[in-house]
Amino acid sequence: MVTPAPGILLIAEPFLKDPNFMRTVVFLSEHTEEGSMGFVINKRIAQTLDELMDGFDNYPIPVYYGGPVQMDTIHFLHQYPNEIPGSVEVMKGIYWGGDFAVLRELIKKDEIDFDKVRFFIGYSGWGDGQLNRELEEKSWLTAAATPKLVFHEQPDDIWKDSLKHMGAEYEIMINFPIDPSLN
Numbered sequence: 001m002v003t004p005a006p007g008i009l010l011i012a013e014p015f016l017k018d019p020n021f022m023r024t025v026v027f028l029s030e031h032t033e034e035g036s037m038g039f040v041i042n043k044r045i046a047q048t049l050d051e052l053m054d055g056f057d058n059y060p061i062p063v064y065y066g067g068p069v070q071m072d073t074i075h076f077l078h079q080y081p082n083e084i085p086g087s088v089e090v091m092k093g094i095y096w097g098g099d100f101a102v103l104r105e106l107i108k109k110d111e112i113d114f115d116k117v118r119f120f121i122g123y124s125g126w127g128d129g130q131l132n133r134e135l136e137e138k139s140w141l142t143a144a145a146t147p148k149l150v151f152h153e154q155p156d157d158i159w160k161d162s163l164k165h166m167g168a169e170y171e172i173m174i175n176f177p178i179d180p181s182l183n
Helices: 100-108 130-136 155-166 168-175
Strands: 008-012 025-032 035-040 044-048 062-065 069-078 088-091 094-096 117-127 140-144
Touching: 008 155, 025 088, 025 155, 035 062, 035 130, 069 100, 117 130, 130 140, 140 155, 155 168
Parallel strands: 062 117
Antiparallel strands: 008 025, 008 140, 025 035, 035 117, 044 062, 069 094, 069 117, 088 094
């Protein structure tokens, strides 16, 4: 387990019942004493970007549920630091935000590989000390993120692959039932 920081994954423990975070993986984009912020990277929503925003006609780009905070906002992670000004480097190879108008134009010019960008509606946020309390309660496992996990080709496999990434002692959790009382 690693200390929370930007670029760390929060992996929901197998029995976490909160419907917002059951079997999710959150990529932390910000972590300070005042609070933390990140995005659930393994839950797609039913709508695509063109259904949620003007200016993306004919671009049915997947959108992910970033978390329950400010569900009226769109955020993005990407691997285009030179092309999208204003991006913040979260960790080597992963950038957060930047000039959305430039990104939209790059998409329209077919200059973006959609395997290197992820859009999120809302975000996951924790106030002062809240994440530390949840970690003490063992609600989350922590691991260093990799671009391969954040931009995974099969989002439904991210939770399992994150546990595998942590090593054999955690990999066994993949087969734990959601509700052990039903076993």
